[in-house]
Amino acid sequence: MSYTEEVYERVVKQNPGEPEFHQAVKEVLDSLKVVIDRNEELYRKLSILERLVEPERIISFRVPWVDDNGVVQINKGYRVQFNSAIGPYKGALRFHPTVNQGILKFLGFEQIFKNSLTGLPIGGGKGGSNFDPKGKSDREVMAFCQSFMTELCKYIGADTDVPAGDIGVGGREIGFLFGQYKRIRGLYEGVLTGKGLTYGGSLIRTQATGYGVVYITDEILKAHGDSFEGKTVVVTGSGNVAIYAVEKATQLGAKVVSVNDSNGYVYDPNGIDIAVLKDIKEVKRGRIKEYAERVPGSTYTEGTGSWTIKCDIYLPCATQNELPLEGAKALVANGCKYVSEGANMPTTLEATGYLQENGVVFMPGKAANAGGVATSALEMSQNSMRLSWSAEEVDAKLHDIMKNIFRKVDDAAKRYDMEGNYVVGANIAGFEKVVEAMIAQGIC
Numbered sequence: 001m002s003y004t005e006e007v008y009e010r011v012v013k014q015n016p017g018e019p020e021f022h023q024a025v026k027e028v029l030d031s032l033k034v035v036i037d038r039n040e041e042l043y044r045k046l047s048i049l050e051r052l053v054e055p056e057r058i059i060s061f062r063v064p065w066v067d068d069n070g071v072v073q074i075n076k077g078y079r080v081q082f083n084s085a086i087g088p089y090k091g092a093l094r095f096h097p098t099v100n101q102g103i104l105k106f107l108g109f110e111q112i113f114k115n116s117l118t119g120l121p122i123g124g125g126k127g128g129s130n131f132d133p134k135g136k137s138d139r140e141v142m143a144f145c146q147s148f149m150t151e152l153c154k155y156i157g158a159d160t161d162v163p164a165g166d167i168g169v170g171g172r173e174i175g176f177l178f179g180q181y182k183r184i185r186g187l188y189e190g191v192l193t194g195k196g197l198t199y200g201g202s203l204i205r206t207q208a209t210g211y212g213v214v215y216i217t218d219e220i221l222k223a224h225g226d227s228f229e230g231k232t233v234v235v236t237g238s239g240n241v242a243i244y245a246v247e248k249a250t251q252l253g254a255k256v257v258s259v260n261d262s263n264g265y266v267y268d269p270n271g272i273d274i275a276v277l278k279d280i281k282e283v284k285r286g287r288i289k290e291y292a293e294r295v296p297g298s299t300y301t302e303g304t305g306s307w308t309i310k311c312d313i314y315l316p317c318a319t320q321n322e323l324p325l326e327g328a329k330a331l332v333a334n335g336c337k338y339v340s341e342g343a344n345m346p347t348t349l350e351a352t353g354y355l356q357e358n359g360v361v362f363m364p365g366k367a368a369n370a371g372g373v374a375t376s377a378l379e380m381s382q383n384s385m386r387l388s389w390s391a392e393e394v395d396a397k398l399h400d401i402m403k404n405i406f407r408k409v410d411d412a413a414k415r416y417d418m419e420g421n422y423v424v425g426a427n428i429a430g431f432e433k434v435v436e437a438m439i440a441q442g443i444c
């Protein structure tokens with residue numbers, strides 16, 4: 001049995017009931033096999049892979065809060081501090097009923113390689129809670145955030161661990177969390193990113209992940225002698241990542257014909273009206289079906305399945321494992337040429353394999369959605385220097401970072417004779433820097 005297979009078996013055995021974590025580890029270890037084989041003796045001697053798959057620390061805690069009816073509610077809170085070889089832990093917080101330790105370990109593990117790809121000095125982490133902000137009043141969300149931070153603040157700091165926002169954690173939640181951190185620790189520091197512009201946030205952070213997905217996809221298109229101009233695009237999700245992917249793809253001349261949420265999807269043959277989308281999701285916190293009620297000519301369909309819509313480019317920007325094999329088959333059958341993951345691991349392993357085998361150019365999330373964390377790191381730099389860059393400056397840096405990520409991923413795939421396999425390229429390029437730092441720092 002190869003070293004990578006041995007470590008994968010060990011992960012499955014030692015981390016029962018965590019299928020998403022197993023899936024993320026499998027994808028990475030399969031990709032790294034070519035690198036590991038060349039250095040097997042050294043890596044085995046140093047137990048590099050065993051250390052890589054084991055979080056440095058997991059903090060798990062109770063989050064008590066009082067709802068609007070005066071009833072005490074209890075949620076679970078976590079922070080997974082996965083790997084700090086190349087910098088302080090950096091990775092978002094997710095508030096969603098499906099959150100558990102296994103989900104956060106998968107996300108934290110992915111984050112190690114993503115952060116490395118950005119070229120910035122940030123290690124991998126992730127955290128969150130099974131709290132569902134949907135349908136809660138602002139006061140309830142504040143009560144929850146304050147209680148969550150009362151515990152978390154013991155373990156984070158501007159040079160230790162800097163969380164940001166993910167599913168269910170937007171500007172409102174970051175504001176409440178920041179306020180409580182400041183109150184307890186007495187420190188006005190860049191401990192969170194995605195902050196509001198009046199208290200240390202960075203311009204373009206809100207847009208960064210969605211814009212970044214489109215910037216890197218644009219690089220892929222250019223490498224294939226193609227462009228966004230005149231392309232039909234399907235985006236999934238209608239949250240932070242999806243909204244700004246729609247906006248940037250539209251600015252580059254594409255027509256985005258569909259977005260969805262967990263209830264269903266809309267189809268708009270005239271191209272998604274971004275102002276209406278933002279009003280529904282960012283202002284009213286409504287459901288996507290309201291789009292079809294407001295925009296003539298558009299339709300709403302319950303359930304998943306927007307992959308049946310004919311498109312050239314598919315950008316899954318909702319959640320893990322949203323694109324199954326059935327969806328990949330429909331995309332291929334309808335002539336889709338490019339898939340870039342805005343979400344983390346939205347494509348199942350079977351679906352990824354099918355897309356690649358059938359000539360679809362596929363960019364994995366750890367490269368495609370790295371623009372968010374990269375801009376978070378730019379926010380950290382601005383906080384340390386106590387200054388603010390203009391939107392143009394941040395956007396230009398983001399654009400450069402995404403171009404560099406594409407170059408690194410493309411180059412790593414070529415170096416290992418797997419040109420065009422961006423899954424392998426992203427994992428190898430991310431791993432190379434981390435492993436070098438781990439070896440240099442000794443057994444820790």
Ligand code: NDP
Pocket residue numbers: 165166167168169209236237238239240241242260261262263317318319320322342343344369370372373
């Ligand atoms: P949001 O909470 O802003 O939006 C999530 C969107 O996905 C919502 O429209 C939500 O719909 C939808 N969704 C959630 N679950 C499902 C499901 N099972 N089926 C269909 N749609 C679903 O989150 P973000 O936009 O921030 O995050 C989206 C993805 O991008 C996540 O995978 C996240 O980890 C990843 N990501 C985010 C970054 C960021 O900067 N925000 C950075 C890098 C990656 P509903 O309202 O119905 O739940």
